Amino acid sequence: MDAEWAAVAQRLQLEALERALRALESHVDALESESDRQSAELSRLEEMIERLRADADPERASNEEHASTDGAGHVRPSAPETMVDRRSADPSSDFVPPEVGGNWESYLRNMERYIADRGIEVTGDPLSQLVPPHLAAEIRSRFDAEFRPAPWDRWDVGVVALAVLVGALTDYLLVATPGGSFKGKPQRGSPLTAWMKEQSKKLAPMTGTGDIECNAFQHWVATLTTAAERWAKVPYDVVSPKLGLTPNVHRLASLGHDPLLGLVFGVGDILSGTCTFIDRSGAWRVINVPGHEGSSNVLEAMVKVVVHGFSDVFTERGLPPPFLAPFQLVGAKSGFTLREGGDPVPVRDVVRYMYSNGYDLRHFVTMKVSPAIAELILWSYHGIRAHAVGSDPGDVGIPDRLKREQMQALTHAALASANVLKTALYGWNPMAINLAQFVTLAKRMLSLMKLAAERDQLLRQRLDDGWKALLADAEGLVPS
Numbered sequence: 069m070d071a072e073w074a075a076v077a078q079r080l081q082l083e084a085l086e087r088a089l090r091a092l093e094s095h096v097d098a099l100e101s102e103s104d105r106q107s108a109e110l111s112r113l114e115e116m117i118e119r120l121r122a123d124a125d126p127e128r129a130s131n132e133e134h135a136s137t138d139g140a141g142h143v144r145p146s147a148p149e150t151m152v153d154r155r156s157a158d159p160s161s162d163f164v165p166p167e168v169g170g171n172w173e174s175y176l177r178n179m180e181r182y183i184a185d186r187g188i189e190v191t192g193d194p195l196s197q198l199v200p201p202h203l204a205a206e207i208r209s210r211f212d213a214e215f216r217p218a219p220w221d222r223w224d225v226g227v228v229a230l231a232v233l234v235g236a237l238t239d240y241l242l243v244a245t246p247g248g249s250f251k252g253k254p255q256r257g258s259p260l261t262a263w264m265k266e267q268s269k270k271l272a273p274m275t276g277t278g279d280i281e282c283n284a285f286q287h288w289v290a291t292l293t294t295a296a297e298r299w300a301k302v303p304y305d306v307v308s309p310k311l312g313l314t315p316n317v318h319r320l321a322s323l324g325h326d327p328l329l330g331l332v333f334g335v336g337d338i339l340s341g342t343c344t345f346i347d348r349s350g351a352w353r354v355i356n357v358p359g360h361e362g363s364s365n366v367l368e369a370m371v372k373v374v375v376h377g378f379s380d381v382f383t384e385r386g387l388p389p390p391f392l393a394p395f396q397l398v399g400a401k402s403g404f405t406l407r408e409g410g411d412p413v414p415v416r417d418v419v420r421y422m423y424s425n426g427y428d429l430r431h432f433v434t435m436k437v438s439p440a441i442a443e444l445i446l447w448s449y450h451g452i453r454a455h456a457v458g459s460d461p462g463d464v465g466i467p468d469r470l471k472r473e474q475m476q477a478l479t480h481a482a483l484a485s486a487n488v489l490k491t492a493l494y495g496w497n498p499m500a501i502n503l504a505q506f507v508t509l510a511k512r513m514l515s516l517m518k519l520a521a522e523r524d525q526l527l528r529q530r531l532d533d534g535w536k537a538l539l540a541d542a543e544g545l546v547p548s
Contacts, residue, residue: 217470246426312348386428435504
């Protein structure tokens with residue numbers, strides 16, 4: 069927009085200069101016409117003088133010559149110099165162009181001051197003020213083709229609707245909830261989550277009972293998890309009911325157990341011999357753990373975090389979903405009630421309730437199915453359509469990339485809304501919330517914003533290149 073206003077101001081400057089040049093040309097034409105007239109008049113007078121000299125005596129001729137000289141002097145006041153004095157001042161004297169500046173940004177700032185000082189009207193469409201309508205339409209068409217999202221057609225809308233429908237049905241029927249009961253009513257659990265938890269019993273660290281039948285591969289994995297449990301002793305694996313680190317929620321409370329945040333807080337705890345956790349009141353706590361003096365080996369600390377997580381992931385409580393633990397810091401009312409006729413409880417209590425009732429990493433994997441199916445439908449559509457027109461699916465311009473990101477963002481926004489409806493259909497059971505869907509929506513929105521920033525950067529680069537080219541052309545027109 070700044071560049072457009074600058075272009076409008078430039079056009080106004082050029083128009084002012086053109087008007088000044090026209091006025092000067094008219095002035096010069098008038099002077100030349102007056103000069104020609106005076107020259108013709110002088111020639112006529114000279115001819116008359118010559119005839120008089122031929123017909124009269126020398127004394128009369130002398131008198132006539134004197135009279136002729138006086139007559140000629142009487143005509144002089146209409147000479148060009150006198151007319152210049154009567155003309156108005158040079159109309160171009162008021163034309164003061166703005167300073168160019170060293171770069172495009174400084175020129176825009178100078179142009180803004182120029183517009184403000186001269187009260188130039190900029191409320192209208194600058195493009196229509198700058199160029200004729202047909203050229204403005206052509207410029208807009210070129211801009212849309214290079215920088216605006218490609219237009220949607222009925223196939224795009226249909227595929228988005230299909231992805232939302234399939235994803236919502238998958239969320240309702242397959243993801244469902246981790247199971248159990250809510251407010252005394254049994255909840256339909258996810259068959260996929262139930263299957264993963266059943267298989268986890270055969271892969272968890274062995275307790276020595278040997279009463280679970282498993283094949284050779286499952287036995288081998290169980291042996292690995294047992295060895296990992298014995299080797300990867302970490303300071304953040306603290307169980308202390310007085311601190312709110314109960315057996316049911318201590319992995320949610322201690323941030324080292326988070327699948328992603330653990331790579332930061334877990335490593336820090338191992339290096340310092342501490343446990344970083346969020347207590348039952350939602351307060352951030354860091355305590356020293358006896359028997360753990362800390363370490364200086366960062367690589368070993370990272371390996372221990374991963375290995376300890378591997379030993380915990382197949383246990384009964386499992387690991388919490390990524391990014392769920394920080395919600396324990398939120399003390400605001402959630403709007404959810406956890407018992408019949410009860411009052412809404414804080415967000416931190418809802419989060420602890422969800423994890424202690426099976427809302428763990430395995431159910432998070434189940435939740436990922438819904439957004440993954442929607443993504444699969446969209447990417448398959450883009451691939452098929454690109455193949456149909458004979459283009460490379462990975463080689464697309466900014467308009468097509470923007471359209472794809474818009475389609476994905478709209479799809480996941482609709483799926484997130486459908487998940488809210490699903491939660492209502494499940495009696496506002498918080499365990500029906502699809503955390504993976506909202507994480508995917510956040511990622512897609514960030515991706516769309518990043519692509520828009522790349523588009524703006526490319527557009528800025530085009531403007532800078534054009535500005536440099538204009539300066540180069542202007543310098544070439546200035547005589548040395």
